Amino acid sequence: MANIIDYEKCIGCNLCYERCPESVYDLDDAGRVYVRREEECWLCGSCQMDCPADALKVKFDLNVAPLFFFKEPQ
Amino acid sequence: MATQIRYEKADVLVIGGGLAGAQAALAAREQGAEVIVLEQAHVTRSGNAGSGVDHTHGYIPTVHEPKGYRREDMEYDKANQAFFNLGFGRVEFTDLFLEHSYEVLTGLEKYGVKVRGFTDSPFPEQFRVVPQFHTIPTSLHIDGRDIKVALAGALEKAGVRVFNRVQAVELLKKGERVTGAIGYATREDALVVISAKATILATSGGFDRIAPPINPGAGKNDHPSATGYGAGAALALGAGAQLVNYEFALGGGHSAWQNHGFMAGAPGGTWYPAGRVVDDEGNVVVDRLTVVDYNDPDYWAKNAEQLKVFFQGRRIIEEYASQGRQLYLDLSAATDEELAYIKWALGNEGEMWLFRENLDAENIDLRKVQVPLAYRKQTSVRDKSVGLGLYGIFTDLSFQTNVKGLFAAGAELGAAGAIDASPSLTFGWLAGRAAAEKLNSAPDPGEPDRAQVDRVLGKVQQRYSELLGDSAKSVERQVQAIVGVLGAPPHSDRKAHTAVRLLEDLKRKTRLKAENGYEIGKTFEAEALIEIALAVFHAILERKEAVQPFYDRVNDKGQPVPEKAEKSEERKILAIRKENGGYAFSYHQGSIKARPEGYLLTESATG
Ligand SMILES: Cc1cc2nc3c(=O)[nH]c(=O)nc-3n(C[C@H](O)[C@H](O)[C@H](O)COP(=O)(O)OP(=O)(O)OC[C@H]3O[C@@H](n4cnc5c(N)ncnc54)[C@H](O)[C@@H]3O)c2cc1C
Ligand code: SF4
Ligand code: SF4
Numbered sequence: 001m002a003n004i005i006d007y008e009k010c011i012g013c014n015l016c017y018e019r020c021p022e023s024v025y026d027l028d029d030a031g032r033v034y035v036r037r038e039e040e041c042w043l044c045g046s047c048q049m050d051c052p053a054d055a056l057k058v059k060f061d062l063n064v065a066p067l068f069f070f071k072e073p074q
Numbered sequence: 075m076a077t078q079i080r081y082e083k084a085d086v087l088v089i090g091g092g093l094a095g096a097q098a099a100l101a102a103r104e105q106g107a108e109v110i111v112l113e114q115a116h117v118t119r120s121g122n123a124g125s126g127v128d129h130t131h132g133y134i135p136t137v138h139e140p141k142g143y144r145r146e147d148m149e150y151d152k153a154n155q156a157f158f159n160l161g162f163g164r165v166e167f168t169d170l171f172l173e174h175s176y177e178v179l180t181g182l183e184k185y186g187v188k189v190r191g192f193t194d195s196p197f198p199e200q201f202r203v204v205p206q207f208h209t210i211p212t213s214l215h216i217d218g219r220d221i222k223v224a225l226a227g228a229l230e231k232a233g234v235r236v237f238n239r240v241q242a243v244e245l246l247k248k249g250e251r252v253t254g255a256i257g258y259a260t261r262e263d264a265l266v267v268i269s270a271k272a273t274i275l276a277t278s279g280g281f282d283r284i285a286p287p288i289n290p291g292a293g294k295n296d297h298p299s300a301t302g303y304g305a306g307a308a309l310a311l312g313a314g315a316q317l318v319n320y321e322f323a324l325g326g327g328h329s330a331w332q333n334h335g336f337m338a339g340a341p342g343g344t345w346y347p348a349g350r351v352v353d354d355e356g357n358v359v360v361d362r363l364t365v366v367d368y369n370d371p372d373y374w375a376k377n378a379e380q381l382k383v384f385f386q387g388r389r390i391i392e393e394y395a396s397q398g399r400q401l402y403l404d405l406s407a408a409t410d411e412e413l414a415y416i417k418w419a420l421g422n423e424g425e426m427w428l429f430r431e432n433l434d435a436e437n438i439d440l441r442k443v444q445v446p447l448a449y450r451k452q453t454s455v456r457d458k459s460v461g462l463g464l465y466g467i468f469t470d471l472s473f474q475t476n477v478k479g480l481f482a483a484g485a486e487l488g489a490a491g492a493i494d495a496s497p498s499l500t501f502g503w504l505a506g507r508a509a510a511e512k513l514n515s516a517p518d519p520g521e522p523d524r525a526q527v528d529r530v531l532g533k534v535q536q537r538y539s540e541l542l543g544d545s546a547k548s549v550e551r552q553v554q555a556i557v558g559v560l561g562a563p564p565h566s567d568r569k570a571h572t573a574v575r576l577l578e579d580l581k582r583k584t585r586l587k588a589e590n591g592y593e594i595g596k597t598f599e600a601e602a603l604i605e606i607a608l609a610v611f612h613a614i615l616e617r618k619e620a621v622q623p624f625y626d627r628v629n630d631k632g633q634p635v636p637e638k639a640e641k642s643e644e645r646k647i648l649a650i651r652k653e654n655g656g657y658a659f660s661y662h663q664g665s666i667k668a669r670p671e672g673y674l675l676t677e678s679a680t681g
Contacts, residue, residue: 018116018118018238019115019116019118019119020115020116020119021115021116021119021120021121021124022115023260023592042425043425043428044119044124044125044424044425044428045125045424045425045427045428045431046119046124046125048428048431049125049219049427049428050118050119057435058428059432059435060428060432
């Protein structure tokens with residue numbers, strides 16, 4: 001899985017940094033958000049749902065066992 | 075680092091701004107109290123319900139009464155479901171919940187949460203009543219994705235002072251009374267010392283992180299939020315309050331909600347109305363559930379049929395699981411409309427929103443895939459909400475612990491039934507009110523004990539200065555290893571003694587280190603995990619027998635040690651607390667309420 005910030009779209013509101021319950025995001029020296037602790041993400045989705053600029057995606061590989069895996073129906 | 079200290083004062087201090095904490099704060103504020111909420115994350119999206127709940131439940135007079143289903147009937151049915159027949163709970167809490175559930179649920183509407191008024195619904199008040207049978211007799215689908223956003227807005231409007239990113243690390247004590255708490259502000263590197271007449275613990279009580287992660291490689295440890303480290307219980311223990319049912323808090327060694335997201339109550343639940351379960355060849359093993367027409371004169375009988383299908387389904391699934399056969403959630407027969415409904419419900423169910431977004435981003439049609447199911451046993455404490463209802467902090471019916479000035483609410487409570495969203499909301503509200511009502515007779519908290527504050531400050535400074543010490547993560551892993559190996563049933567004196575010795579050793583030898591505020595916060599979490607693990611193993615040692623259906627016990631020769639009580643009535647709830655540097659135990663009588671023959675609904679279905 002990956003937390004991806006599209007800096008082209010990001011408006012620097014810092015909501016993701018403010019709200020993420022796991023402190024996955026942090027601010028760099030210039031005050032810009034970046035993904036610091038991806039491994040702490042519990043996939044709650046809050047950052048993506050609240051990002052006002054549609055700049056943030058939390059992607060997970062839907063085929064990776066054992067979290068999610070699929071089987072085509074017979 | 076120069077850690078700052080800030081002093082604050084309130085009438086009521088709430089620790090944890092989740093569903094229960096927010097409600098407690100709002101209720102106390104409504105009584106005129108000055109309220110502070112300490113939230114270690116950010117109230118807008120914190121806690122188990124941070125990204126939403128899709129269903130709730132409760133006694134809804136407009137829906138239930140016309141069908142002849144009385145509150146008393148529901149009290150019995152919920153008692154059955156919450157294992158009150160076992161003697162480890164107090165059914166009075168469920169009764170209290172049902173008395174207030176309608177008012178509390180519909181009360182959410184004033185904060186902007188849509189609970190009823192769904193125009194497609196044929197039910198009274200247009201509730202979306204669904205056959206989601208992990209609550210009996212049915213659940214209510216709500217538009218709950220932003221429930222925390224709504225509560226956070228209400229807190230602000232009401233004038234509750236919310237301190238986000240402040241983690242409570244110790245309760246202040248003056249004599250026999252709790253007089254507030256010391257918090258650590260992880261993003262400011264400051265101690266926040268709050269004196270209060272009443273303190274309410276509402277940190278959710280779960281401590282999933284005590285056990286090894288189920289899905290390590292998958293970036294997701296089972297079901298836990300960051301908060302799953304038993305903060306409230308550790309704080310309570312430190313202040314001399316009682317924890318109950320801790321001897322079986324581990325259930326089967328750890329919780330086993332593999333694939334929880336997909337489970338989501340399948341085949342009903344969030345997958346209603348089209349979810350069904352199929353085997354390897356695609357044969358339908360458990361069929362879909364349907365909502366019964368409310369105007370049908372045989373409403374309950376038909377609903378009961380559905381309930382039967384659901385329970386039979388669980389049994390079939392368990393049977394398959396015990397044979398090691400794989401089953402799949404199957405939505406291939408869903409209509410467009412049904413699929414749209416399912417996706418709406420998924421969008422309100424916590425992390426399932428993100429799952430839905432990822433599916434859509436890859437254009438995956440849920441009808442064209444089958445999802446492997448991993449189930450846990452129904453009767454086990456591993457069921458999160460049931461488990462949380464059984465183990466936790468012991469309070470009286472006004473949510474007051476045995477320590478003056480200290481209350482608890484929400485999933486934090488022990489021996490109080492299954493505590494998911496609606497009971498959390500309800501108990502939070504009632505606890506806030508109860509605490510506020512006692513303010514007049516509560517003494518002024520006075521000045522905090524400087525020595526206690528200095529001790530906590532010393533810990534923080536020590537951890538910053540430690541260069542070669544242990545990271546919080548490494549300590550957490552050691553706790554998990556101990557619990558993983560020695561906490562799995564069958565329990566025995568030998569295993570529990572070994573665990574206690576290893577944990578005491580870990581506590582003594584650990585020199586926690588940290589480089590920033592975030593890591594300081596984690597060191598306090600690691601400490602709490604050790605305390606929780608110790609409490610669990612001490613309770614196991616105290617209860618020198620099997621506790622069915624939760625665990626077996628063997629003696630040093632490997633022979634089974636059965637339970638002494640032959641009937642639930644003979645059982646006692648075990649409470650553990652700290653006293654004079656050691657542990658002390660007491661036993662409480664549970665209250666039993668359940669129909670021996672099972673659910674009223676099932677009965678009427680067979681009768
Ligand atoms: C993904 C998911 C989906 C769910 N869906 C449903 C559903 O659809 N229906 C349903 O009925 N139930 C559902 N539940 C269960 C329900 O969300 C919980 O039962 C409920 O949130 C418990 O409320 P609470 O207030 O006791 O705890 P929480 O809401 O978890 O709040 C606890 C709060 O305490 C804070 N905290 C912890 N430690 C500290 C500390 N030391 N200092 C300060 N703050 C602290 C946390 O950050 C958190 O905000 C779901 C749970 C999950 C995880
Ligand atoms: S929430 Fe979105 S726009 Fe705001 S800082 Fe984060 S990524 Fe940027
Ligand atoms: S999904 Fe949740 S835990 Fe993960 S980064 Fe976003 S807000 Fe944080």
